[in-house]
Every structure is written in structure tokens, then in C-alpha cells.
Amino acid sequence: MSAGNLLYAQSGGVTAVINASAAGVIEAARKSKKIGKVYAAKNGIIGALREELIDTSLESVEAIKALRHTPGGAFGSCRYKLKSLEDNREQYQRLIDVFRAHDIRWFLYNGGNDSADTSNKLSQIAGKLGYPLQCIGVPKTVDNDLVVTDTCPGFGSAAKYTAVSITEASLDVASMHESSTKVFVMEVMGRHAGWLAAAAGLAGRKETDAPHIILFPELVFDEAKFLAKVKATVEKVGWCTVVVSEGVRNAAGKFLSEVGTRDAFGHSQLGGVAPMLAELVKRELGYKYHWAMPDYLQRSARHIASKTDSEQAYAVGKAAVAYALAGLNAVMPVIRRRASSPYRWEIEPAALNDIANHEKKMPADFIRADGFGITAAARRYLAPLIAGEAYPPYRADGLPDYVVLKNKLIRKKLPAYRIADK
Amino acid sequence: MSAGNLLYAQSGGVTAVINASAAGVIEAARKSKKIGKVYAAKNGIIGALREELIDTSLESVEAIKALRHTPGGAFGSCRYKLKSLEDNREQYQRLIDVFRAHDIRWFLYNGGNDSADTSNKLSQIAGKLGYPLQCIGVPKTVDNDLVVTDTCPGFGSAAKYTAVSITEASLDVASMHESSTKVFVMEVMGRHAGWLAAAAGLAGRKETDAPHIILFPELVFDEAKFLAKVKATVEKVGWCTVVVSEGVRNAAGKFLSEVGTRDAFGHSQLGGVAPMLAELVKRELGYKYHWAMPDYLQRSARHIASKTDSEQAYAVGKAAVAYALAGLNAVMPVIRRRASSPYRWEIEPAALNDIANHEKKMPADFIRADGFGITAAARRYLAPLIAGEAYPPYRADGLPDYVVLKNKLIRKKLPAYRIADK
Numbered sequence A, B: 001m002s003a004g005n006l007l008y009a010q011s012g013g014v015t016a017v018i019n020a021s022a023a024g025v026i027e028a029a030r031k032s033k034k035i036g037k038v039y040a041a042k043n044g045i046i047g048a049l050r051e052e053l054i055d056t057s058l059e060s061v062e063a064i065k066a067l068r069h070t071p072g073g074a075f076g077s078c079r080y081k082l083k084s085l086e087d088n089r090e091q092y093q094r095l096i097d098v099f100r101a102h103d104i105r106w107f108l109y110n111g112g113n114d115s116a117d118t119s120n121k122l123s124q125i126a127g128k129l130g131y132p133l134q135c136i137g138v139p140k141t142v143d144n145d146l147v148v149t150d151t152c153p154g155f156g157s158a159a160k161y162t163a164v165s166i167t168e169a170s171l172d173v174a175s176m177h178e179s180s181t182k183v184f185v186m187e188v189m190g191r192h193a194g195w196l197a198a199a200a201g202l203a204g205r206k207e208t209d210a211p212h213i214i215l216f217p218e219l220v221f222d223e224a225k226f227l228a229k230v231k232a233t234v235e236k237v238g239w240c241t242v243v244v245s246e247g248v249r250n251a252a253g254k255f256l257s258e259v260g261t262r263d264a265f266g267h268s269q270l271g272g273v274a275p276m277l278a279e280l281v282k283r284e285l286g287y288k289y290h291w292a293m294p295d296y297l298q299r300s301a302r303h304i305a306s307k308t309d310s311e312q313a314y315a316v317g318k319a320a321v322a323y324a325l326a327g328l329n330a331v332m333p334v335i336r337r338r339a340s341s342p343y344r345w346e347i348e349p350a351a352l353n354d355i356a357n358h359e360k361k362m363p364a365d366f367i368r369a370d371g372f373g374i375t376a377a378a379r380r381y382l383a384p385l386i387a388g389e390a391y392p393p394y395r396a397d398g399l400p401d402y403v404v405l406k407n408k409l410i411r412k413k414l415p416a417y418r419i420a421d422k
Helices: A018-031 A045-050 A061-069 A089-101 A113-129 A155-176 A195-203 A223-237 A273-285 A296-300 A307-325 A376-386 B018-031 B045-050 B061-069 B089-101 B113-129 B155-176 B195-203 B223-237 B273-285 B296-300 B307-325 B376-386
Strands: A004-010 A035-041 A053-055 A104-111 A134-139 A183-188 A213-215 A240-245 A289-292 A331-340 A343-351 B004-010 B035-041 B053-055 B104-111 B134-139 B183-188 B213-215 B240-245 B289-292 B331-340 B343-351
Touching: A004 A018, A004 A045, A018 A035, A018 A061, A018 A104, A018 A307, A035 A045, A035 A307, A045 A053, A045 A089, A061 A307, A089 A104, A089 A113, A104 A113, A104 A307, A113 A134, A134 A307, A155 A183, A155 A195, A155 A240, A155 A289, A155 A296, A155 A307, A155 A376, A155 B296, A183 A195, A183 A273, A195 A213, A195 A240, A195 A376, A213 A223, A223 A240, A223 A273, A240 A273, A273 A289, A289 B296, A296 B155, A296 B289, A307 A331, A307 A343, A307 A376, A331 A376, B004 B018, B004 B045, B018 B035, B018 B061, B018 B104, B018 B307, B035 B045, B035 B307, B045 B053, B045 B089, B061 B307, B089 B104, B089 B113, B104 B113, B104 B307, B113 B134, B134 B307, B155 B183, B155 B195, B155 B240, B155 B289, B155 B296, B155 B307, B155 B376, B183 B195, B183 B273, B195 B213, B195 B240, B195 B376, B213 B223, B223 B240, B223 B273, B240 B273, B273 B289, B307 B331, B307 B343, B307 B376, B331 B376
Parallel strands: A004 A035, A004 A104, A104 A134, A134 A331, A183 A240, A183 A289, A213 A240, B004 B035, B004 B104, B104 B134, B134 B331, B183 B240, B183 B289, B213 B240
Antiparallel strands: A035 A053, A331 A343, B035 B053, B331 B343
């Protein structure tokens, strides 16, 4: 005899492993007699507001299992942060109305900082309105910026992708440099923190190993110093690989990617940092260059996911359901590192209050003194996160066997709802 | 009692599997008593001209075996096409001098069209000068534009990378489109022919599957038609994935990537086609976009190589040595397709005369009538080339176990040589 239904929702940018968390949630929930239906909000919180709820019981056992190796967000996601309770009580009320209409007792919200904040607020307002609701966060983010948790599911795989890609591209440049490309620039995600940029540093051991230069968003871009380092590297090694975070800014505080090119019509163009830096190198030093912008490829690359990351993503989903069944509220399962070498980790609950609206910065001692590489401390932290391979199954046609769910919506019970500022 | 030494050289842009061809050459040569030393020219033909020859016998059995799963060019490569015999006899004479000094009887040149031409010319001039030399080409190119051979080693892996990447990125966009990115543009290599762009089409089955729009270099870019298709796709599907070849040109014949943006200093910027198209979509249709430029990542991605491609790359290297031992001259081992489903292929010799200076164009019937996708004929041709996975071994630190050779040079015997126009 179930005590109610569970609603799961994905939030923010999706990753290579967020669906593994979904699988963890659904498989654990299906084992429990206490949990009735497991709904998933279509496109995250927007779907919850619109009462667009997917009945996951219609998905086969194999389909849910296949989520473990499928990238993207199987139910859709959105970036939509609910305002404060004072500014937008009406939206929280609407969510509670939807939950009440469908007997939702547990809300599991899978995302980063914003979703931790929303889960926290929802648990508070449910309490105030006397609606029996437990809110459990499920951590996720490629940015690796949730506090408390050792690492964020999604990050380790993007880090592995980054380190493997820069390794391979660098072997290519090394082959060609004598008569061709001398400088290769790759841009990585990371608007505020250089976690992914730092992960690229795992590809090398010595300072003469690629990547020779990492540009962290934590440091102000110094053009002269950068060019001098490029020149010195090409003269010593013969070629140079640069990894730059999209969030790097100049002394005036402007993102390098926004420091304006204009097209033939005078329209300003957001071209990305990599092409800008590459062109700078060509103009000032005369070296032939190539540049790469993986963009979504780096966060969706389930084909080269980290086994550690994939296992942690599943584990936090499973743990979230365990916490729900244990009566916990306004918590999130986090990863606690017990040891680095070998890497030992456990899942334990942490209060959403301690997590919401905080941002984990990269420690200053992770960046080498010259500013262009990572330290041993960074390596100790990062290396375990990219360890192990977890290949998806492939079809005979050479493509990964990713699942697309039916995603059938249940019948609505409430009047239509319009989201004003989506 | 050996009959002489063999020289192997890599040419042009390197790939994820050119080292597998090198392994095929060296392992086969090591088995033959007739072949003495196997030298590799450092950085390709430039090294041959400079008498910079690597003694591959100093590399261990394991190191040569590891070449099968290591991307890039283990001995270095270059883009350097020797001019005609009439225009540059002196350089051909120099090569013969180097070969004579080191008793090189077999020259195996691993590359695309340019190297096929050079091998052919070399075999002719050696004949004229009375120097006993057999020249054997070994096919390679990401561009897939060598004639006669069914496919070119290097292409299948880049094609697999492209199809897998666009599959994954599209799942990401599908998840986010409701409130975020609507249009994703990925640029692929292919200055003259749309082989890699076509390979992206393997990711989808129906016209509403990603990639929704492929822009082939064979077709003049029609901005209005493109924008209309983007709009129709977003309205029907909710989002749109575009794959564009770097070689797409406008009605005036200019590469889209060169249709000038200028930076703050008035310098023209080669920004790539993807950002240009993405910005066009935003400006004309208002859709939020993201774009990706894998660049070298797509041709160096040994971590997701095609098993078929890797096996073919090894096979042509091995066959080249067999042809050398059989006394063949001015030939290249090519891949002959016996059947598509299942894919059955063989290696056989083809005359360099029939291959050099020809370029294989993509058949017009590979492009769908509306110009934005591939046909069943294209699918039948392409699909087998990306089939099968051939993962490299990984180290405990989560990175692929790629080998870097010692590459020890032998002592020179000739005077120094200066390459005038490198």
C-alpha cells in the first residue's frame, strides 16, 4: 500500500551521466512498495508547473537500465530558477497544487546550485502550507561548483573527455609542427571556475608536456605574459597546446569572448575565446594555428564517460530514494572522499541549507605558481575522477545504443497554467 | 642476407589510424629476411631530403604493437609536395642520393594524393637514373578522396567520431530546447568534398532525426533556403542540428569561413563557418544557438576509432610490404569492397598512375534531393566504415596508453641539405 507518489525532475545543463542518476532513482523507487508512481516532470520544473508529468512506469525495465549509458536529459531539462518565496509565492503555491493533485509526497530535483535552492524553498513552503512533502536534491553539474560534495556527477566525464581530447590533439600537432601548425588552442566550459581547464592538465606530467598553457578564469588574462609563454614553448618544444576556459577575462573584467569582433554589418559577434587567442598568436608571433571548440560535445560525450563518474551519478540517485524512504527532508546525497589513492568514496546526506546558493571555488593552490598549469594537489584531487572507462553498448551500425523514452504524459487535473517569464 | 633497406614516411595530415599502417609495415618488414633495416623519415619527405632517418629497429616489439592504437604520426609528417620532375629535378636527385647512401631499395610513402604523386614520380626518376628502387604508396586520408580505393584509412574513424558526436550533442539540445538552445551547429573537415559531412547523416534515420540539416561543399550555400529549413525544423521538431562542412561556399565562390569578420583593429578573421552560421540564425530567426568546432579532435580521436578503419589501416601497411617483397613498383594497396551488408573487403594493388592527381568526388546521388541530407545509397556506402569499436588500452590514471617512440636518428653520410621553399 503506497504512501504516495514520487516526482523526479532534471534541472540546468544536462551531462553525460545525469540519466544514470535518473536510473538510480527509478530503479530504487520501483523496488519500494511505499512509493506508488514515479513521475518525471517534462523539461524539469517547467513541466511541474504546467502539470506535464511523465509516467515512468510505462517504460520497460530495459529502457530504464539503458538510461545508465545514455547522455542528455531523458525527460528534458530547463534553466529556470524560481524567485524567492516573497517575490513569487504564487508559483510555489502552484507547485504544491500540482503535487497535491497527484499525491506527490517526494520531490527529487536533480541539478546544481539553482535546483538545490528551489528544493530547499519548496520544502519550507510545503511545511508552511501543511502539505506533507519531502524534497531531496540530487547533485549534478559539469561546472563542479556544488559545495560539500567532493565532486559533482557530470564533471568527471567532461574532465575525462577534455584530458583525452587534448592528449590526442596534441599528438596530432606534435606530428605536424615541423612544417605546419605550431599552436593549438582548445576552449573548455567553465564560466566562473577553472575545474575543466584544470582537468586538461592531467594530460601532461612535465611542464614541457601538453597542454603547455592553461588559462584559468580565476586569473586575469595577461596578454604579454601569455604571448611570451607561447613563444618560449614553441622555441623549446617546437609547438604549443593551449587550453582556455570560456570564462577568462581581461584586466577590465570583460570576458575575452565578448571583446568584440564585428561582422560586415557592424554586428558584434560572440566568437568564442579560442579563435580570438589563436588569431592573437598569429598576429603577434606569426605562428600557424588551429583551434577547437568542443562546446556541447564535452558535456554529452557518454562514449568516453568516466566509470567513476557514472557510478557516482547512479549512486546519488539511488541514495536520494533511500533518504526519501527514511523520512529525510531538505537534504542532498553528497559524495564524501575517504581516500585519494586508491580513490574511496561514500554517499551521505547533507542539508540543502548548506549547499544552496554557495559556489565551490577552485582552491588557489591548484594553480601552479606561473599561472599556466596545475599543481600536485590539483592532480591528487582530479585524477581519480576520470579513472575507469564505462563504454555504452554499440549497435551493429557503429553507433551507441542510446535509448529514447516514450515519455507519455498523464492526464491533467488542474486548469492550464501560464509561466509568465519563461 | 638482406637485399637492402626499407624507408617508410608519413605524409600530409595525420589521422587516428595512420600509425596502424606504420605498425603493419614495420611488423611485416621485421618478419622478412630480405629486408634489412626499416627506416622512418623524420617528419616525412622533409626528413628524407634532410637525411634525418629514424632507425625503427631500436623500438621494442611492444612499442610497435602500441602504434596500432596510437593516434597522430609517430614519426612526424609534413605537407610538402615535390614539384614536377622538370621543375625540380634536383630534389628528386637528392632523394636518390640519400637512398643510395643508405641502401634503400623500397620506399613506402603513407599519405594521400600528393604522396601518391611523389611516389609515382620517384619511381620514374629512379628508373631513369638506374637506381634500383621500388616505390609503394600506402593510402591514408581523412578527406576520403583517393580514387580507386573503396575508402581511405583515417576516414572511417573520423566519420564514426562525427556521427557519435552529433548523436550525443543532439540529445543534449533535445533536452534543453524548451527553454534554452534551439539550434546547434557543428563544423566538420572537408574542404572540397562532403564525405565527413555525409557521415554525420548516419546519426539519423528519418528527416526529423538529427542532424536535420547537412551543408555539403558540393552545393552552393543558399542562405534563404537554409534559414527556411532551420525555421521549419524548429517549428516542427522544436530544435535543429546543423552539420556544416568547412568547405561550403557562397554563390560568389568564396568560402563562407572567409567572408570576413573584422576584429577591433580591422584585421580580417578566419572564424570558421559554424559561428558565422549560428550568428546568422540568431540575427535572422532569433533562436538561441550553440556551435562546435572539433577541428583536430575529429581526426585524432583514436579513443572512438572505427574497428573497420583500424583494421584496414593495418592491412594496407602489411600489404605494402608484401608488394615490395613481390617486386611490385609504383603501386598502392587499395581496399576493394566485395559486399556492403555484411561488409566484405580485400586488399589489392593499384597503379599509382591511376591514383595520383585524381580526386574522388562524392557521387551526386549521395545527397538527398532537397540538398540537406544523405540518401540510402550514401548510407549503404558509409555505414560499414564506422562499424565496430577498437578501444585503445587505458592506464590506471584514466588516460589512453599511447606510445611515444624513441625515434633515434642514424648517422648522416651526406652533406647538409637545405630545403629552399619549405
